[in-house]
Amino acid sequence: MLATEYQHLDTPCFEENVDRSYAILVDALAKKEQAEFEQGLAQITSRIKSDTIEQASTLIADTADTFVDAMVESAVRAQKEIQDWPETRIDKLLQALAERVNEHAEELARAAVRETQLGNVADKTAKNRFASLDVYRSLVGQIGQGRLSLDKRRKVTTLASPVGVVFGLVPATNPTSTFIFKVLICLKGRNAIILSPSQRASGVSNGLGELIQQVLREHGAPPQLVQWVQSKNSRTTAIAFMEHPKISFILATGGPAMVKAAYRSGTPAIGVGAGNAPVLICADANLKHTAASVVMSKSFDNGIVCCSEHNLVAVQSCVQAFKEALEKQGAAVLSEEERVAFLNVVVDPARNRLKPQVNGQLASELARQAGICRVYPIKLIVVPSEKVSEKNPMAVEKLAPILSLFTVADEQVGMRVCQELLAIDGLGHTAIIHTYNSTLIEAFTVRMPVSRILVNAPGTQGGIGMTSGLIPSLTLGCGTFGGTSTTDNVTYSHLLNIKRVAYYTPPGTLTLVGRMRSFLKRKLLPFHG
Structure with a gap:
């Protein structure tokens, strides 16, 4: 098909280019001028290549436009049939x-x-x-x-x-x-x-x-x-x-x-935007529930869901007990020696980010490659970290069953670390807190520049609405925090044009009605109860 269409282009075809170029070559040979011959040969090659590439590019562009137009036009007709x-x-x-x-x-x-x-x-x-x-x-x-x-x-x-x-x-x-x-x-x-x-x-x-x-x-x-x-x-x-x-x-x-x-x-x-959800584990957190939620969520589909946990931020008073709880749920919390070995295997030194082939792989396989063993099946790898920095590959989004773990003095320091992590990656997406203190929940909610704040919930399942009251969705907005247009869990209502039919009301009518109701309420109130 391409060859047939090629012959019908308005510009000179391949054969015409060859004929014209051949005449140039013959003329040069007749004069027996070697330099002119070489120059003519170069012109032939250049002209043929240039014209062929230009015609092929035009054909490809035209074919693509036709393909796109055809699909869109058929979609327009189909939509009208069901509207x-x-x-x-x-x-x-x-x-x-x-x-x-x-x-x-x-x-x-x-x-x-x-x-x-x-x-x-x-x-x-x-x-x-x-x-x-x-x-x-x-x-x-x-x-x-x-x-x-x-x-x-x-x-x-x-x-x-x-x-x-x-x-x-x-x-x-x-x-x-x-x-x-x-x-x-x-x-x-x-x-x-x-x-x-x-x-x-x-x-x-x-x-x-x-x-x-x-x-x-x-x-x-x-x-x-x-x-x-x-x-x-x-x-x-x-x-x-x-x-x-x-x-x-x-x-x-x-x-x-x-x-x-x-x-x-x-x-x-x-x-949508990148995920990099920080998780603040407060001193009063139910550590067994928190650990179970983290492992269930971040190991789900080998860690590739964007609203899953990416960085654990634990208060120092509970961090040791939290590590033990994580291990009981199947996580491998790495020692310093293991951390160095693991990062050498999974991090690309040129980019200082996880190697692409690490994404979406089993934690047990990643651990095996780094020589990390446990007596139980490894579901998740937890990497202790200290530096909250763009240069730390564990402080950014990780589409794998891998988590960083930062230890902080108290909840206020922890909130600051969570903010700093989001500033590096994940603005607008999701943040998680494990606590039963309503004051801490309110402070965390105010300070986090995200669209979803999950409380005592697994990030993956809670974020998409599987284990929370959020709208079930696989498209999660990040708002202007993350450079997108909505903070919502996107659903059908975002794909509607809403028309408003408004009837004439004389100026001040609605305000007057409101004033009258308020006046009557004040006057009648003493006669009730």
Whole structure:
């Protein structure tokens, strides 16, 4: 196909370039001037290469534009077909999608681990079930279209309307759970979605996408409601989608570069930020519960969930007992000798950060590579640290079952250390405190520049709404703290345009009503009780 299209370009074709260049060469030979011959030969090579590269580049760009346009146009048509579906029909479709993914949860998890080499099957299966069934339960019965509320006194009615076509980035760390999550929240608002999976997970993404389109067909919905880039995706292609005039919104869950590209695109977007949650363990903490929460959370899917714990900050009076509690739960708290050996294995000296191949690997395997052994299976590696600095690879986000441990004199010093850690990495994301002192909880909440403050809860499960009252979500905003547009756990309501119908009220009417009610309340109060 490329060769055929190549022949129809308006610019001179390859053969014409050769003919023209050959004439130059013959002329030079006729004059028997060696220098001119060599110069002519150089011109031939340069012109052929230049013209061929230019034509190929143009063809590739044109093909990419056509590909992007076609997907977006089909998504626009599909969205219009369902924008007036009643709530019951949408909810039945969402239920069918959630149940189908749940049926294949383990199969998808195995495929994701095999392809990406990140995380583990058991926890990815749990994430798939959460992102399908639990997210569905949070959506069913909610209003995603039409009238939301009526304020009779103010004469204001609010109505929900779709945003249109959403473009969503899907990270390699959660290739299937984030995929189905974004599909469900988009369809609840009668939106279409085009997903851009990570190149590391193109195979499992294709399988999940086909599964979803099969369900759409079974329920009379156009399959083009959910599309995804099926070939090896490039950053250029993703940016072309982001900047397309008919893409209405971007859900950017991915690396910092792509999140920034989403905000630069000119299209409305919600992005996420890096995690690096500090955990303050106060003197009154239930250490058994705290240790169990930390190990369960940070070992979950081999530590790749962004809202998991990254830095333990323990008050000195309880730190020894806390270390013992961690070890009883399966963590390996390293000695100084082990710490040095471990860092030599997992840290890239050129970048002073964890080696990429460490991400999402089993703690037991990482420990084995460093010659670290315990009499129990190692679920988590805890690395004692002292310096709160960008130069400390243990003070930044760690997408692995690895935690730093800082010891502080008291809770006030601990809060300062937590702030300093967030300033290095993780602003706006999550912070955790283990205490039963309401004064400490309030002070911690005020001081932490984050969107989620978890109290006595595991970071991973609490942050995504699995073991907390937060909205179930796999896209966690970081607010202006972290350079994003919301502090929320993102859900379907972020993908709605809210219309407000306001009726005329004479100037001062509402204020007068309020004054009259206040006046009557004051006058009648003495006659009651």
